[in-house]
Amino acid sequence: MKDLSMRHLRYFDALARHGHFGRAAEDCTISQPALSTQIKDLEEILGSQLVERGGRQARLTPLGEEFAGRARAILRAVDELETVIRVQGQQALGRLRLGIIPTVAPYFLPDLMTALQGRYPGIELRPREAITQKLLDDLQEGRLDAAILALPVPDPGLVALPLIEEEFVLVRPAAEADHPVPNAEGLRTMRLLLLEEGHCFREQALAFCAPSMAAPRDLIEGSSLSTLVQMVSAGIGVTLVPDMAVPVETRSARVAIQRLASPGPTRRIGMVWRKSSPIASELQDVAALVGEIMRARTIASQPPTS
Amino acid sequence: MKDLSMRHLRYFDALARHGHFGRAAEDCTISQPALSTQIKDLEEILGSQLVERGGRQARLTPLGEEFAGRARAILRAVDELETVIRVQGQQALGRLRLGIIPTVAPYFLPDLMTALQGRYPGIELRPREAITQKLLDDLQEGRLDAAILALPVPDPGLVALPLIEEEFVLVRPAAEADHPVPNAEGLRTMRLLLLEEGHCFREQALAFCAPSMAAPRDLIEGSSLSTLVQMVSAGIGVTLVPDMAVPVETRSARVAIQRLASPGPTRRIGMVWRKSSPIASELQDVAALVGEIMRARTIASQPPTS
DNA sequence: GACGCCGATAGGAAAATCTTATGAAAGATC
DNA sequence: GATCTTTCATAAGATTTTCCTATCGGCGTC
Numbered sequence: 126m127k128d129l130s131m132r133h134l135r136y137f138d139a140l141a142r143h144g145h146f147g148r149a150a151e152d153c154t155i156s157q158p159a160l161s162t163q164i165k166d167l168e169e170i171l172g173s174q175l176v177e178r179g180g181r182q183a184r185l186t187p188l189g190e191e192f193a194g195r196a197r198a199i200l201r202a203v204d205e206l207e208t209v210i211r212v213q214g215q216q217a218l219g220r221l222r223l224g225i226i227p228t229v230a231p232y233f234l235p236d237l238m239t240a241l242q243g244r245y246p247g248i249e250l251r252p253r254e255a256i257t258q259k260l261l262d263d264l265q266e267g268r269l270d271a272a273i274l275a276l277p278v279p280d281p282g283l284v285a286l287p288l289i290e291e292e293f294v295l296v297r298p299a300a301e302a303d304h305p306v307p308n309a310e311g312l313r314t315m316r317l318l319l320l321e322e323g324h325c326f327r328e329q330a331l332a333f334c335a336p337s338m339a340a341p342r343d344l345i346e347g348s349s350l351s352t353l354v355q356m357v358s359a360g361i362g363v364t365l366v367p368d369m370a371v372p373v374e375t376r377s378a379r380v381a382i383q384r385l386a387s388p389g390p391t392r393r394i395g396m397v398w399r400k401s402s403p404i405a406s407e408l409q410d411v412a413a414l415v416g417e418i419m420r421a422r423t424i425a426s427q428p429p430t431s
Numbered sequence: 432m433k434d435l436s437m438r439h440l441r442y443f444d445a446l447a448r449h450g451h452f453g454r455a456a457e458d459c460t461i462s463q464p465a466l467s468t469q470i471k472d473l474e475e476i477l478g479s480q481l482v483e484r485g486g487r488q489a490r491l492t493p494l495g496e497e498f499a500g501r502a503r504a505i506l507r508a509v510d511e512l513e514t515v516i517r518v519q520g521q522q523a524l525g526r527l528r529l530g531i532i533p534t535v536a537p538y539f540l541p542d543l544m545t546a547l548q549g550r551y552p553g554i555e556l557r558p559r560e561a562i563t564q565k566l567l568d569d570l571q572e573g574r575l576d577a578a579i580l581a582l583p584v585p586d587p588g589l590v591a592l593p594l595i596e597e598e599f600v601l602v603r604p605a606a607e608a609d610h611p612v613p614n615a616e617g618l619r620t621m622r623l624l625l626l627e628e629g630h631c632f633r634e635q636a637l638a639f640c641a642p643s644m645a646a647p648r649d650l651i652e653g654s655s656l657s658t659l660v661q662m663v664s665a666g667i668g669v670t671l672v673p674d675m676a677v678p679v680e681t682r683s684a685r686v687a688i689q690r691l692a693s694p695g696p697t698r699r700i701g702m703v704w705r706k707s708s709p710i711a712s713e714l715q716d717v718a719a720l721v722g723e724i725m726r727a728r729t730i731a732s733q734p735p736t737s
Numbered sequence: 738g739a740c741g742c743c744g745a746t747a748g749g750a751a752a753a754t755c756t757t758a759t760g761a762a763a764g765a766t767c
Numbered sequence: 768g769a770t771c772t773t774t775c776a777t778a779a780g781a782t783t784t785t786c787c788t789a790t791c792g793g794c795g796t797c
């Protein structure tokens with residue numbers, strides 16, 4: 126047996142409104158027989174007579190009235206559905222769930238939010254700060270639209286657009302400001318403060334200091350760069366921070382900054398999203414915008430010295 | 432361009448629930464390609480991507496989620512619509528809009544309502560009292576399902592089933608109880624009280640008294656039989672009332688009842704409905720029931736005397 | 738790099754829908 | 768009261784939509 130279709134509802138609605146097969150058919154821009162058969166179909170489907178065919182005019186039965194009312198409500202809902210989806214589909218970017226690793230978020234998120242709000246008025250921004258692995262998972266599962274993190278990402282199925290490349294700088298107690306700049310080997314002999322397991326920045330710093338995977342002696346962990354810097358200023362040890370963190374983190378701490386000799390440790394920050402993302406092209410734009418902001422901020426913040 | 436169809440909603444709902452084209456297709460008992468193309472159609476119709484096809488699994492876009500929610504609501508409404516109509520279609524008679532002329536209504540309506548309620552449990556009864564012309568109009572326009580009135584009805588397109596035939600009796604002041612029973616000619620010389628224009632009973636009475644259409648002298652009008660009888664008891668004149676009205680109207684009035692000589696005036700009460708009425712067969716039953724009641728009541732009420 | 742899973746695409750078949758032509762019933766008209 | 772008109776139903780053929788089978792291509796896995 127056939128199913129109830131949208132057509133049935135639409136045609137019946139027209140018939141209910143006009144009370145006349147011919148005019149209803151005209152309203153639907155189909156022929157009168159077409160409408161007649163559809164109405165007949167409908168009555169068969171429901172197993173009840175909905176229209177009373179008097180020679181004079183077509184009138185609805187009580188059941189027909191009931192049907193017409195409900196049908197109209199459904200048609201309204203369908204119309205609204207179409208409108209809503211069409212309208213929402215228009216605006217390029219309605220919502221952006223953007224993940225950012227913890228060693229980037231504090232230094233760019235505010236500016237980023239402002240810029241995105243300006244570029245996409247009315248956008249619903251949902252930033253989320255998490256470590257790389259969690260970001261990648263969320264990305265894969267569709268809980269994030271894009272993420273800003275350190276490249277490379279191993280995952281195929283993701284697109285990555287590099288944004289900036291930045292150096293790590295050495296942060297040591299203010300008292301050691303005029304000590305000589307150590308190299309990687311020298312660093313290994315110092316008390317190095319690092320982020321907890323899971324942070325990509327920790328791995329990158331370690332990779333520089335201890336390429337052989339041997340964890341350096343005297344390794345102390347902190348939960349944020351801010352914590353690490355505070356510990357440094359207390360004379361507990363030294364640490365590495367990314368360039369972008371310097372202005373914020375060393376503003377009020379009594380520490381010395383030393384730029385390491387080339388080739389020093391670096392990281393490349395990029396934005397990634399699913400290749401299959403429906404808003405891939407918009408994300409391309411977003412990435413460009415983010416790149417601009419990041420470059421402007423890092424250049425501006427870097428002292429003219431060195 | 433094609434239109435949004437019920438199919439689209441159903442298929443998309445399945446896809447949303449399973450997150451998997453193959454399983455969704457199976458759920459809909461169609462092949463996977465069929466579902467794929469329908470979903471693609473849907474996306475084209477709406478001009479937006481609703482599903483994100485990652486190699487791994489199919490995920491809904493935010494727009495897709497919105498769509499799925501609304502689609503589900505619509506499908507629920509459609510399902511309810513079908514159920515309601517199917518169920519209501521089962522019960523033979525859900526509602527009966529029954530018109531009755533004023534010279535019948537007071538004497539039968541209560542019994543009739545009771546009997547119909549008993550015969551059709553849960554029925555919604557809507558009796559309406561009005562003069563013949565109005566009843567016929569309402570019947571034609573579908574505002575009434577059936578009407579009880581005096582036959583014949585000129586209208587083709589209506590079916591009429593005779594129920595009872597009853598005589599008119601003369602009502603005169605109690606003081607005249609032993610006056611001789613007048614014939615039609617004699618009636619014309621008396622002060623005759625009649626219903627207002629429009630009542631079929633008025634015309635029938637007039638037709639008996641004054642076949643030549645000449646209105647008798649001294650004609651006085653009242654708005655109901657009850658009023659007329661009260662006026663008679665006050666000695667203002669005489670009137671005719673149908674047999675069925677006698678028990679009720681003369682119960683507490685000081686009036687005399689005289690049965691006229693045969694062939695006296697009579698009227699035939701019947702029930703009519705549209706030939707095209709969808710509940711024509713039920714109305715046939717209703718008419719039979721009404722006939723039974725009327726006959727029982729009129730016979731029982733008639734004194735054994737003649 | 739072969740295999741398996743998943744969804745897209747192609748081509749032809751089946752079904753639903755539409756149109757034109759025609760029929761039948763009931764009012765309307767003369 | 769016979770004819771004309773209106774109105775809806777039915778019939779037959781054309782068109783469109785929908786579906787199925789077969790096959791491809793991407794992607795992840797072993």
